[in-house]
Amino acid sequence: MQLLDGKFISNKIKEEIREEVEALKKNGERPPHLAAILVGNDGASLTYVGSKVRSCEQIGFDSTLIKLDEDISEDKLIANINKLNNDSDIDGFIVQLPLPKHIDEEKILKLVDPSKDVDGFHPYNFGKMAQNLDSFIPATPHGIVELIKRYDIQTEGKHVVVIGRSNIVGRPISILLSNKSNPGNSTVTLVHSRTKDISFYTKTADILVVALGIPNFLKSDMIKKDVVVIDVGITRVEDLTKEKGYKIVGDVDFESVKLKSSFITPVPGGVGPMTIAMLLKNTLKARKNQ
Ligand code: GUN
DSSP, rough: OEOOOOOHHHHHHHHHHHHHHHHHHHHHOOOOEEEHHHHHOOOHHHHHHHHHHHHHOOOOOOOOEEEOOTHHHHHHHHHHHHHHHHOOOOOOEESSSSSOSSOOHHHHHTOOOOGGGTOOHHHHHHHHHHTTTTTTOOOOHHHHHHHHHHHTOOTOOOOOEEEEOTTTTHHHHHHHSSSSSSSSOOEHHHHHHHOHHHHHHHTTTTTEEEEEOTOOBOGGGGGGGEEEEOOOEEEEEEEESSSSSEEOOSHHHHHHHHTTTTEEOSSSSHHHHHHHHHHHHHHHHHHHOO
């Protein structure tokens, strides 16, 4: 078993971006500028957005964090989005999800200017990705593809089973790995909460992407030997032995599954840091496109 070390690879990618930013600055150009809108005080979202802002600082990007009250009206949120759309100093921005229940997420994501949509959530970018055209690819599936590429894992002709059909992870990664590309050219099965007998499919997988948000869901009796396992789960589970009072748990029962797998991502330190690195990569792309 070999670990797919997302922390190590993401640091490498961040270093590559930092060097590009330095070159931009030497050329007299301004660095990329990422903005994030955070609505409310969800603990996990605060942590993720905090990491995104810190990473910007590490690599020489400018960053702006816009914190809005949990009970903000949809109109006021839209006003903030329009302001960022029209601000030529902002190259890209994200609206951290989930949004409070009174706000229509689908409507909000459609209002982000596609040229600044570094999350790749706008239907315009999602459609281009699905047609294998150049676009902003959502950061988590993009990070998974990059991890597969950097570890030289072969995907052509392989059976990939994706568990979970979210717009952020399951759906896009199933499209990317079936695209005519490298990595890609896989045969993909997408299973979800209404699939009868998920194990039937997972047992035939060469590569498994587990993104359903149920801690320790994938057990060793659900997989064949030498499978590649990508764990996208990041659930906070109470653990009073930790300073913060919780630990982060993946969707894979790591201790048993690692014994049967050829490659496996740890949680934390697998897909999570790759997500941030790819968001930064998308922001650099947005800056260059301007
Ligand atoms: N919530 C969970 N993952 C993401 C992400 O990649 N981007 C945004 N904006 N919100 C998220």
